[in-house]
Amino acid sequence: MSIEKYIADLPQPQKDSVEEIVSVIRKYLPKGFHEQINYGMPSWVVPHSIYPEGYHCSPELPLPFLGISSRKIFISLYHMGIYANESLMNWFINEYSNHCKYKLDMGKSCVRFKKLEDIPFKLIGELCTKMTVKEWIDIYEKNIKS
Secondary structure, three states: OOHHHHHHOOOOOHHHHHHHHHHHHHHHOOOOOEEEEEOOEEEEEEOOOOOOOOEOOEOOOOEEEEEEEEOOOOEEEEEHHHHHOHHHHHHHHHHHHHHOOOOOEEOOOEEEEOOHHHOOHHHHHHHHOOOOHHHHHHHHHHHHHO
């Protein structure tokens, strides 16, 4: 399945929202991340060509970084860098209220958007610029893999 097929199969209004998030990620995510369907959702990963060891839980999979999942009542953005980097998480939490009128609904690496009209596309774009492939690999090896 391709990301375009994933989006095409979504109902409205999730389809438009996910399409916009994908567009923002494609525009702002640093070079080196590879776009693919991973875990059944649009994802951006560190490919084996850059990080041959792959994901520690399943080394045959590339190292995950970012993903989008559309559910019936919300859209989730999974950003592994937020989970692994406390200063990035703090920045995102502090910035969120400047971009959204509704309360932040967040798990460890998951930000849930229940109000599709309040998705902070500009903030997502800025978040995408905050970590390079090399920085993610370094953080992953230091904090998660060990």
